[in-house]
Each structure stands twice: as structure tokens, then as C-alpha cells.
Amino acid sequence: MAAEYATFGLAPAMRAGGVLAGGDHRVHRDFVDFIVDGRSLLFRLSDLDAVSPLASDVPPAIFTAQVRSLLLETEAPLPGGRYVIYGCPDCEDLACGAVTAVIRRDGDDVVWRDFAWQTGEHADLELNGYHGIGPFRFPGTEYRAALAALLDGGAHTRRRVLLIGARVALLARLAAALRTIGIGADITDDATGVPAEELRAYGAVAFGRAAGERERAAVREAFTRAGVDVAHVEGLAPIVPLLVAQIEHALDRGPAERHRLTRLTATGAAAEVEVTSPCRVRLTAYRLDRLHRTHTREVFDDVLGAGGHRLALDPRTVKEGESFLVARAPGSVLATAVRRGKPG
Numbered sequence: 001m002a003a004e005y006a007t008f009g010l011a012p013a014m015r016a017g018g019v020l021a022g023g024d025h026r027v028h029r030d031f032v033d034f035i036v037d038g039r040s041l042l043f044r045l046s047d048l049d050a051v052s053p054l055a056s057d058v059p060p061a062i063f064t065a066q067v068r069s070l071l072l073e074t075e076a077p078l079p080g081g082r083y084v085i086y087g088c089p090d091c092e093d094l095a096c097g098a099v100t101a102v103i104r105r106d107g108d109d110v111v112w113r114d115f116a117w118q119t120g121e122h123a124d125l126e127l128n129g130y131h132g133i134g135p136f137r138f139p140g141t142e143y144r145a146a147l148a149a150l151l152d153g154g155a156h157t158r159r160r161v162l163l164i165g166a167r168v169a170l171l172a173r174l175a176a177a178l179r180t181i182g183i184g185a186d187i188t189d190d191a192t193g194v195p196a197e198e199l200r201a202y203g204a205v206a207f208g209r210a211a212g213e214r215e216r217a218a219v220r221e222a223f224t225r226a227g228v229d230v231a232h233v234e235g236l237a238p239i240v241p242l243l244v245a246q247i248e249h250a251l252d253r254g255p256a257e258r259h260r261l262t263r264l265t266a267t268g269a270a271a272e273v274e275v276t277s278p279c280r281v282r283l284t285a286y287r288l289d290r291l292h293r294t295h296t297r298e299v300f301d302d303v304l305g306a307g308g309h310r311l312a313l314d315p316r317t318v319k320e321g322e323s324f325l326v327a328r329a330p331g332s333v334l335a336t337a338v339r340r341g342k343p344g
Helices: 060-070 140-154 168-180 213-225 240-251
Strands: 008-015 029-036 082-086 098-106 109-118 136-138 160-164 184-188 204-207 231-234 261-266 270-275 279-288 294-304 307-312 322-329 332-337
Touching: 008 140, 060 140, 082 109, 109 140, 136 140, 160 168, 160 213, 160 240, 168 184, 168 240, 204 213, 204 240, 231 240, 240 279, 240 322, 240 332, 261 322, 261 332, 270 279, 270 294, 270 322, 294 307
Parallel strands: 160 184, 160 204, 204 231
Antiparallel strands: 008 029, 082 098, 098 109, 109 136, 261 270, 270 307, 279 294, 279 322, 322 332
16 A cells, blocks of 8 residues: 555553552553644554554653654664564563554655554554554655754653642552652742752642632742743642642643543532543542542443543442542543532
8 A cells, every 4th residue: 555645643652540549550651752744643543552553651762862863874683673662661562562563764754554553563453453553654854853853852741740738648558659650749838948959840739628818829920930830730639649640641741633532520410521532431439538548439431432422420439428420531531529410
């Protein structure tokens, strides 16, 4: 099949981590995604939990080597001129499975073709090929300019959060949970004396319920004076996994069309979820009872097609007290309070 011309671009993306029910955790990963004809290439691969080789947390020398490899300045890492496009978010072992493709020059153009799921040294296109994806022909100048920009620092992301609040024990647990999944966190009760260069290291500032309005205003003013466009998180409740989900969403500053989850609302009867491409969605309910004890329950775990979905909720899951819902999909996470009344 002859490759038709396609546009090539790059965009920040994330693999949502999180503290899960039962104490398990998934590592948060920030990476650079491949945008083909204005759409994430990863999203074309349906329900795939993976990241590109251009991850922000790899050492600079390795990141540079990955970019130069995609620029075809070095030999292909796999036989047959194949390159890893997306791999395991937790390790670099090909045995976990990876999406690979042949990348070659054709004159001044660059062609990506023969996409496959690969778990060994050689790819079986007949058995594991992505037959509906590609080939893509990218104009060489556009392709090289996008990747070369990464070598000039274009992949920088701010993966730290500043925690503000009076409940020090809760903030300490939250900071520990964030660090476990790969997000840096610091705690303070006064950001006014923090140097501007330090404030610029943060991608979000999270306020606990106990933080007063005067305190919040002072923190916002400190970031404004430092010239930092930082996301502000108003904590829904003193529940660590819920706060982690809110902070992860705040750190993902990409446009809505680059997210798999774009909407989440909930009532005591149902949740309304909207996804941009087929993917696995997990819903977890958190509830604070009248004694401020936390109750957690997994309420949904299945693959949803693109579009809006109404998912019934067991009323016992969100009965008396305050209730909240967290939705997770590959690359996206949303959190919301459960409202009383009709969904939507």
C-alpha cells in the first residue's frame, strides 16, 4: 500500500498513575505523544496502557538518544528497521509487549509503516499486525523540526505540586502517595517567601479544606508575581486517593481532545462518562460517613466505546454522607463529587 501524506506533530501526554483500592499504586508517567493528522496515534490503538519512548523522567542522555533514533541518525534498535513507538509504562522490557513500526526515509520524506504488537526480537505482521493503521508518509522538514525541538528543551514538564493546608498529617500522607507514583510534592503553609525560581518548578498547587481564603489568595498572588501559570486544586475531601486523582488531572494541561476521558458527573443513581476513543474505564467510589470514616468500592471496570455513557450506580455505594467518584482510563483521570438529583 502506498503511503499517503500525513501531518506529524508532538504533544505532552501522561499515563495516569494513582493510589488504587487496596493500597496498590500505578506509576505516573509524563511523555511526549505522536500526533498524526491532528490526532493522538496512541488513541488509534484502542485500550492500550503504554507510553512513548520520549518520557520526561528518563535521563537526559537516554531521552536525547531516543530522539536521535527517531530522527534516523542511528541504527534501528530492532531487526528489520523496526522502532518502538509505544512500550510498557513500568519497564523497558520488550517481553511486556510494545507497539513497533518500520521507520525509513523515502527521499526527503519519512515513512512509518507495518505497525505491530511485538513481544520478541521479531514481529509477526500476519498474527499481530495493526492492519488498519498506516502507512504514514511525513514531510521530512516537518518531521525533523518537530523532533529536533525536543533537543532544545521542548519536553520540559513541571511534575511537582505544592500542598497547602492545616492538616499536616493528611498532607504528609498525600505527599508520600504522590511521590510513590512519581510526582514530587512539597508542603508549606506560606508561599509568600518562596523564591520565584522555586515556584516555577511547580505545575499545580493544592489547597486542603482547612486552608482559609486569605491564605489561598496569598498563595495565588505569590505565583502571579513569579509569572507562573499554575493549576489550582481545591481538595474535594480529605481522602488521599481522591486528592491524588484531582492533582493528576490538574497536572495534565493538554487540550480536551487529547484526553480519553472528557467528562464525568455523578448522582446517587448514575454516572455520566464521556470518552474520546474506545478504552477501558474504571470507576471507584469514595464515601465519607457521618463519623468521617472512608469507604471505598470499585463500581465499574469495562471497555467503553467512544461517546457518552450512563452507568448505573448501586445506591448503597453513595448513600448517606459525602460521596465522590474517580474515573480512570489509559492516560486520563477525572474526579467529581456525587450530587443528589438527576445525572448530567
